[in-house]
């Protein structure tokens with residue numbers, strides 16, 4: 330059963346890009362993928378059911394990649410209801426559940442704010458495709474509707490609270506509810522004191538720089554103080570309505586904020602300014618934002634980062650594999666390269682039932698051994714836009730000794746695409 334589940338995770342991690350090779354017009358709605366039913370009832374693609382190595386797949390292993398190859402989709406939610414009319418800010422609770430289930434099926438890693446900050450600050454690595462879940466304002470439905478689902482999936486999440494809306498009155502949360510969520514995966518961030526609108530800020534601006542600074546200190550500083558008194562460390566902020574000015578941003582480090590979130594959509598890499606982090610606001614009446622947010626297939630401008638040391642390549646002293654491979658070590662290929670192949674027929678004493686292939690960003694991949702040529706091959710499910718990939722092949726000899734070979738190669742995102750397919 331475990332092995333099936335593991336195989337399934339692998340299948341899920343491919344789900345998003347698998348559609349690319351579908352010759353018929355594809356429905357781009359990831360929530361309409363046919364396996365999208367219920368987390369327990371996912372159909373296992375026939376081709377993966379009999380994966381000869383399925384028994385040995387390690388538990389949901391998704392390998393970390395070098396820091397500048399990770400992309401994080403930050404999702405922003407507000408209010409939830411199963412019965413109220415949906416709107417931008419009001420999402421159907423059952424749709425939220427489907428979205429959370431999709432994140433799991435697609436093989437994304439849902440990270441905590443702590444992990445996000447450590448990655449940004451350079452003290453940890455993460456898998457290639459991560460999701461950070463944030464919920465703004467502190468609506469009661471976060472506790473009644475979203476929290477049970479997040480808890481069920483075991484996803485960490487961040488609540489951006491504004492302190493004038495935290496007394497249990499109306500539709501607001503109580504501090505006790507927040508504390509319970511904190512004990513079950515929630516990180517608390519600030520969303521100011523009174524959730525001012527741009528017109529309020531403009532009015533303060535007209536009163537002069539000093540009045541403006543006083544208001545910034547109050548909205549950003551007091552909220553941080555009050556929330557940390559109630560809930561402990563508060564070191565992240567999210568701008569109400571996404572509205573922010575240079576005068577605000579300049580004062581933020583003074584209040585201890587390490588990151589501040591906007592409402593400008595886009596994947597987060599290690600390069601964005603820490604006080605203007607992109608975020609996808611998920612609307613209740615328009616599913617397209619969620620679909621864009623969870624589409625990691627195509628690198629966005631500015632997200633494929635190249636440094637002098639070629640991130641993701643193995644250290645130069647790593648010996649080349651003792652057999653021919655394709656793509657070759659340090660070769661540069663186009664994003665639509667077809668397969669990764671290890672030609673192991675010449676290697677003495679290989680027990681081919683033990684051969685495993687791992688690829689950075691994908692973890693264990695379902696590589697197949699060709700019974701005639703003894704080539705070990707993983708056919709790529711989609712185009713790859715990461716700057717480079719590292720491949721690890723492990724096997725045992727018939728005498729029981731373990732062996733490993735590794736190599737890496739680069740991908741040129743601008744290289745001409747040769748394959749014909751329905752999605753650019």
Ligand SMILES: [Zn+2]
Nearest residue numbers: 465466569570
């Ligand atoms: Zn808000």
